[in-house]
Amino acid sequence: MxxxxxxxxxxxxxxxxxxxxxxxxxxxxxxxxxxxxxxxxxxxxxxxxxxxxxxxxxxxxxxxxxxxxxxxxxxxxxxxxxxxxxxxxxxxxxxxxxxxxxxxxxxxxxxxxxxxxxxxxxxxxxxxxxxxxxxxxxxxxxxxxxxxxxxxxxxxxxxxxxxxxxxxxxxxxxxxxxxxxxxxxxxxxxxxxxxxxxxxxxxxxxxxxxxxxxxxxxxxxxxxxxxxxxxxxxxxxxxxxxxxxxxxxxxxxxxxxxxxxxxxxxxxxxxxxxxxxxxEPNLPPLHLFDNESVKTVASKISVINIDDIQQKLPPLPEDTRKRLEQQYCLKRRDVAVLVDNSGLVDYFEEVMRLSPTTNAKLVSNFIINQLLGVLNDKKFTIHNCPVTTDDFGRLIDLVQTEEISYSTSYKVLDEMFEHPNITPEDIVEQKDWRQISDTQVLTNICEKVLEEHPKIIAKYRKGKLKYLHTLVNKAVIDSNNKGNPRILKQIMEDLLDNK
Ligand SMILES: Nc1ncnc2c1ncn2[C@@H]1O[C@H](COP(=O)(O)OP(=O)(O)OP(=O)(O)O)[C@@H](O)[C@H]1O
Ligand SMILES: [Mg+2]
Ligand SMILES: [Mg+2]
Structure with missing residues (x-):
């Protein structure tokens, strides 16, 4: 109070x-x-x-x-x-x-x-x-x-x-x-x-x-x-x-x-x-110089030139935040997390350099929401991270091209930490984690879900959109978590509209 x-x-x-x-x-x-x-x-x-x-x-x-x-x-x-x-x-x-x-x-x-x-x-x-x-x-x-x-x-x-x-x-x-x-x-x-x-x-x-x-x-x-x-x-x-x-x-x-x-x-x-x-009687006043005043000094040995030191000033954290915001259109909140953690900005920019077509927001999301968590859990730092920037970029590409789902990418990243020598593509292949995007296969799954849940359909008809998500989730589960959720949602909606 x-x-x-x-x-x-x-x-x-x-x-x-x-x-x-x-x-x-x-x-x-x-x-x-x-x-x-x-x-x-x-x-x-x-x-x-x-x-x-x-x-x-x-x-x-x-x-x-x-x-x-x-x-x-x-x-x-x-x-x-x-x-x-x-x-x-x-x-x-x-x-x-x-x-x-x-x-x-x-x-x-x-x-x-x-x-x-x-x-x-x-x-x-x-x-x-x-x-x-x-x-x-x-x-x-x-x-x-x-x-x-x-x-x-x-x-x-x-x-x-x-x-x-x-x-x-x-x-x-x-x-x-x-x-x-x-x-x-x-x-x-x-x-x-x-x-x-x-x-x-x-x-x-x-x-x-x-x-x-x-x-x-x-x-x-x-x-x-x-x-x-x-x-x-x-x-x-x-x-x-x-x-x-x-x-x-x-x-x-x-x-x-x-x-x-x-x-x-x-x-x-x-x-x-x-x-x-x-x-202090034993120390004379401390004189500093700039490019102009230094010209008047006969011996430059012990001279300190402020302008010379200014040249050595590296980009400061706020400079880096502003640059990342502008260059990659990232949110300030995300940029702040990258700058807060030593080494993350370099890692992020290396990923972007190696795969420039990758969406910068996706890369920063992956680093902040996935990589940081795994690093903490497994007691690594970004400096000794076993996952190379190249492999990390390829993992993100797999999500971007919908080869795997976002939720599967967590599992792939975990495997990449355990087996740094295996590429993300090979992990997906070996584990059979590739996402199903075949519309015929997904339509079959959706039709089966709709047949089994007439009550949920009725609720959806009353205008409660959350029941669409319930049906889609059921389809995702029926597909062994491998069905592409975006396509499943589209098919489900189409089927419901045409019923
Ligand atoms: N009313 C106030 N409330 C809170 N902070 C204050 C207030 N007035 C001054 N300050 C802060 O107190 C600090 C004073 O520091 P300064 O070094 O000038 O003096 P000091 O504490 O008397 O000296 P010393 O170096 O011996 O500790 C500054 O950071 C100033 O912003
Ligand atoms: Mg003081
Ligand atoms: Mg004080």
């Missing part, structure tokens, strides 16, 4: 680990899961006298990401120190970009789909900044000690901040999925949320329509798409109940407890942190 009186608003801060060999300011290796404290340079451990050296690869990845998210890349950005004291941050400050970030003002189109609802929405990106990741505290509950692993300390992060453009957990999680696909396409982050290489902070508030945005809480470190959606739903409900009962929402940091599916206040909530931001 309350949902009509309240509007919820969500903005996201996403930390994406940059996919580079080494860290943002040091040459230490950047890899997940190494033995503790084996990927730590003196700089990462904050030894006095060590200095940051900016990793060009991280900047290039940041620029490519910014362009993919349609941001304006700042020609000059700056690094700042953000101070806080925590054991996993040995320097006592994080180098980030507070005053002038790498990029600003972008947007992402993303799709929302469930059974009843399919739509495309747009989320605006406020900014992207480069910053260091912290180390990890490991708590040994048994011996009551905490240990530090600095392997992650200093890894390059892109913090991607969105405008408060989402209305609920469904929106926000669909956006995160799209962002994952984009970053994986451009390979700037592997987006393994379970390994922490993509982490989401959700800022959530509620207000009454027409009023100002409410006070936000921030739920930190959500590490799965499900958690993003569940944490936001819980938090919206909690805030509304609190306000309905005369309480106030505090601007606090919370975490999501996946055991109970609830958000809980973080321990540091009482402390209002003063980060004492200051410019």
């Amino acid at each position: 309350w949902s009509k009186q309240w509007k919820s608003v969500v903005g996201l801060e996403i930390h994406a680990q940059i996919n580079t060999e080494s860290k943002l300011f040091s040459g230490a290796e950047n890899k997940f899961g190494g033995p503790t404290n084996t990927q730590v340079s003196l700089f990462d451990a904050a030894f006095p006298g060590t200095l940051p050296v900016l990793n060009k690869g991280c900047v290039e990845a940041g620029v490519l990401t910014a362009l993919a998210l349609r941001c304006t890349v700042n020609k000059v950005s700056k690094f700042d120190r953000k101070h806080y004291f925590y054991a996993d941050l040995p320097a006592g400050y994080q180098i980030t970009q507070q005053r002038q970030p790498l990029a600003v003002k972008g947007y992402v189109d993303y799709c929302i789909s469930d059974k009843n609802n399919f739509q495309t929405k747009t989320a605006n990106i406020t900014q992207i900044q480069l910053e260091q990741d912290s180390g990890k505290s490991l708590h040994d509950e048994k011996d009551k000690i905490s240990l530090i692993d600095l392997n992650r300390c200093g890894t390059g992060l892109m913090e991607i901040v969105t405008e408060p453009d989402f209305s609920d957990g469904t929106d926000a999680s669909a956006f995160v999925k799209e962002l994952q696909k984009i970053l994986q396409t451009i390979q700037t982050c592997d987006c393994k949320m379970e390994e922490g290489s993509l982490r989401v902070d959700a800022n959530i508030s509620v207000h009454k329509p027409g009023e100002r945005l409410g006070v936000r809480t921030e739920v930190k470190n959500l590490n799965s798409i499900k958690s993003v959606s569940k944490a936001i739903s819980f938090e919206v409900k909690r805030q509304i109940e609190l306000l309905e009962n005369g309480g106030v929402v505090e601007n606090e940091t919370r975490s999501f407890d996946t055991e109970i599916d609830e958000t809980v206040p973080m321990r540091d909530k009482e402390v209002k942190t003063d980060y004492r931001f200051m410019p």
Whole structure:
């Protein structure tokens, strides 16, 4: 009931680990899961006298990401120190970009789909900044000690901040999925949320329509798409109940407890942190160039040209969706499924290339309704699918030319998985699954059905069309499921009309 009186608003801060060999300011290796404290340079451990050296690869990845998210890349950005004291941050400050970030003002189109609802929405990106990741505290509950692993300390992060453009957990999680696909396409982050290489902070508030945005809480470190959606739903409900009962929402940091599916206040909530931001004195402003300004530079060795990076931008998921819609006249809902599953677009297009006369809608239906299901059941992925695109196209041709029925094609596909060396034509031959289209044979079957069911005919005469289907189904069964249903329906109708 309350949902009509309240509007919820969500903005996201996403930390994406940059996919580079080494860290943002040091040459230490950047890899997940190494033995503790084996990927730590003196700089990462904050030894006095060590200095940051900016990793060009991280900047290039940041620029490519910014362009993919349609941001304006700042020609000059700056690094700042953000101070806080925590054991996993040995320097006592994080180098980030507070005053002038790498990029600003972008947007992402993303799709929302469930059974009843399919739509495309747009989320605006406020900014992207480069910053260091912290180390990890490991708590040994048994011996009551905490240990530090600095392997992650200093890894390059892109913090991607969105405008408060989402209305609920469904929106926000669909956006995160799209962002994952984009970053994986451009390979700037592997987006393994379970390994922490993509982490989401959700800022959530509620207000009454027409009023100002409410006070936000921030739920930190959500590490799965499900958690993003569940944490936001819980938090919206909690805030509304609190306000309905005369309480106030505090601007606090919370975490999501996946055991109970609830958000809980973080321990540091009482402390209002003063980060004492200051410019990082050991790093000069970061200058980027374009085709015009690069002409003025004498040595091009360490120069980063935004226009060069723009050239490297591959087609993004939304570009692919639009192209498939136009090129093959497919529905957006279907195109979204193809793009959602890695490798399916390539498989689809290969089938189309090998048999260009095949109906594209039929191919996408076969992939979505049949192939995906069998792959899941038999624990395959499209990448190790035993059915070649050539054989798959031929299976579809068998249906298109009415050699076999649509329902038989399921059985043929199943056999093709079991016996990848046998062609679909041979399977149909061996199993005697060829569809009967001979009109004389089918007329005989229909006549027999009509003789045996005068009552159904009477009902059909009263104008209930569904009884035609009943009669046709009976004929299909009498034909051992081999009669061509389209022709059987035609014959049945003709016979009924002439009786
Ligand atoms: N009233 C609101 N309700 C929901 N979200 C909001 C509201 N106001 C701002 N936001 C969102 O909160 C986020 C603020 O992120 P930002 O990085 O600017 O600040 P921060 O959370 O204070 O900083 P930090 O990086 O230290 O967490 C943005 O995603 C923004 O869209
Ligand atoms: Mg932030
Ligand atoms: Mg924040």
